[in-house]
Amino acid sequence: MTSLFRPLAIAAAGIVFGASAWAQAATDIGRPAAVIPLASEAPAKLVVYPPLAEPLARGVVIVQYLTENLRIIPVFGKAAVDVSPRVGHLHVTVDDRPGTWAHTSGDPIIVVGLKPGLHKMLIELADPGHKILGSETVSVSVPEPKASSESHAH
Numbered sequence: 001m002t003s004l005f006r007p008l009a010i011a012a013a014g015i016v017f018g019a020s021a022w023a024q025a026a027t028d029i030g031r032p033a034a035v036i037p038l039a040s041e042a043p044a045k046l047v048v049y050p051p052l053a054e055p056l057a058r059g060v061v062i063v064q065y066l067t068e069n070l071r072i073i074p075v076f077g078k079a080a081v082d083v084s085p086r087v088g089h090l091h092v093t094v095d096d097r098p099g100t101w102a103h104t105s106g107d108p109i110i111v112v113g114l115k116p117g118l119h120k121m122l123i124e125l126a127d128p129g130h131k132i133l134g135s136e137t138v139s140v141s142v143p144e145p146k147a148s149s150e151s152h153a154h
Contacts, residue, residue, distance in 0.1 A: 044070035044086055046125040048136040052108075061111040061140050065090070067125060070133070074104035080128035088133065091124040102126075116144045 045068040052062045070086040080087060090103040094111060103109055109123065119142060124135040 041084065041086060042069045044068065044088065044125055044127075044133045046090075046123065046134045046136055048123050048138055050138065051140050056140070057143060059112065059114070059116075059142055059145060061109075061114060061119075061121070061142070063109040063111075063121065063123070063138055065109065065123065065136075070125065070127075072104060072106050076128045076130075078129055081131075083128075086127070088125060088127045091122075091126050091130070091132070093122040093124075095119050096122075114140070114142045116142050 047066040047068070049064045049066075052064070055062045067088075070088050072089055073087050074089065075083070075087050076089075090109070091100050092103050092109055093100040094114070103123075109121075111121070119140045121138045121140060122135060123138065125133045127133060
């Protein structure tokens with residue numbers, strides 16, 4: 001009798017596992033399948049939000065951002081330009097200074113040590129070959145530090 005149930009169990013497992021794999025297809029989670037040519041993907045887009053107010057009051061600049069149709073990861077080089085879905089990184093420049101840096105994670109951009117006053121941050125969306133795909137400039141007003149009645153000790 002067990003010999004009759006074994007083929008049924010194998011067939012049932014195949015149906016369940018097959019349905020499970022189909023239910024998790026890349027197109028079901030909002031990303032194009034890996035076989036779609038890069039040219040057919042929508043253009044990459046960068047959205048930058050104003051610095052968070054609470055940390056800024058303490059002199060810490062935290063800028064959150066969102067990318068569309070491009071994933072921020074630490075991958076560079078000519079071969080990575082044609083990867084689909086698209087990948088890239090950010091170039092960040094503060095106050096037109098030399099010393100632009102590459103931001104390569106989905107974490108917020110954090111800058112400390114700016115003098116009180118008005119600053120600007122240029123945030124550029126770049127492909128793995130450093131071609132600029134879009135940019136946003138954020139104005140940042142770092143306040144004067146508040147005087148504290150207590151001394152700061154470590």
